[in-house]
Every structure is written in C-alpha cells, then in structure tokens.
Amino acid sequence: MAGYELIVWSDDLVTGVTEIDEQHRILVNSINEANTRLSNSQVNAEILEKITSDLLSYALYHFETEEELMQKYHYVEAQGEDSARHQKQHREFSATVVAVREGIKMGKLMSREDLLTFLNGWLINHILNTDKKLGAYIVAKRSSQ
Numbered sequence: 001m002a003g004y005e006l007i008v009w010s011d012d013l014v015t016g017v018t019e020i021d022e023q024h025r026i027l028v029n030s031i032n033e034a035n036t037r038l039s040n041s042q043v044n045a046e047i048l049e050k051i052t053s054d055l056l057s058y059a060l061y062h063f064e065t066e067e068e069l070m071q072k073y074h075y076v077e078a079q080g081e082d083s084a085r086h087q088k089q090h091r092e093f094s095a096t097v098v099a100v101r102e103g104i105k106m107g108k109l110m111s112r113e114d115l116l117t118f119l120n121g122w123l124i125n126h127i128l129n130t131d132k133k134l135g136a137y138i139v140a141k142r143s144s145q
C-alpha cells in the first residue's frame with residue numbers, strides 16, 4: 001500500500017480513551033479530506049496553506065488534550081521516559097508542519113504524495129506506538145478509581 005492512500009479506520013487504532021479516540025477520528029477524517037482535495041485539484045500554495053493551517057490548529061488542540069490527560073493522571077511522574085518521548089513527538093510534528101508552511105510561503109510546494117506520506121505515516125505510527133501506550137495507562141488508572 002502506498003503511504004499516501006486514504007487511511008482506513010480500524011480497531012487497531014483505538015486507544016480506549018474516548019476523548020482521544022474521537023479526536024483521532026477527526027484527525028484521520030481531515031487528513032483523508034485533504035488527500036481527496038489534493039487529488040481532485042491542482043496543488044497550489046493556497047490549498048496547501050489552508051490544509052496545513054487547519055491541520056496544525058487541530059493537531060495542537062489535540063496534543064493539548066493528550067498532554068492535559070498526562071498531567072491529570074500523573075503520567076509524567078509514573079512513566080517519565082515515555083511521557084518525554086511522547087511530548088517530543090508532538091513538538092517534532094508541529095515543527096515539521098511549521099517548516100512545511102515556511103517552505104510553501106517561500107514558493108517551495110510539497111507534492112500531495114510527500115505531504116500525505118508524511119501525515120499518514122506520522123499519525124498511524126504515533127497512534128500505534130505512542131498513544132496506545134498512554135491509552136492503556138489511562139484506561140488502567142480510570143478502572144482503578
């Protein structure tokens with residue numbers, strides 16, 4: 001499967017934390033919408049700016065939700081390394097999208113394939129390897145309360 005095909009939601013992506021899963025579905029939908037939009041029209045600076053701007057705002061809001069949950073359930077104290085790695089991945093994603101946006105402003109357009117390969121790959125990898133760990137931790141905390 002090419003890295004820039006539409007993401008198909010599956011149970012593998014479920015973290016078990018309702019608010020995180022709802023936001024992940026919204027993220028998947030908006031990446032898929034961007035994918036469809038980019039395949040139906042000529043890639044230009046205006047479309048890329050709009051897509052990356054909307055995506056960055058929602059991603060930042062979503063990272064904040066996860067990081068507030070980390071604080072609330074003392075993930076930082078209990079799983080220091082995982083928590084640090086997790087938050088670092090959030091920062092790196094945001095920094096990459098900001099860099100892509102800087103590039104667009106300077107006339108360096110990213111292709112649909114490259115943008116989608118990055119977005120799809122990052123999100124799926126992050127959910128499977130990082131968010132699911134946080135999810136399992138929060139589910140255990142909630143069930144013991």
Ligand SMILES: [Fe+2]
Pocket residue numbers: 066086090126130131
């Ligand atoms: Fe995350």
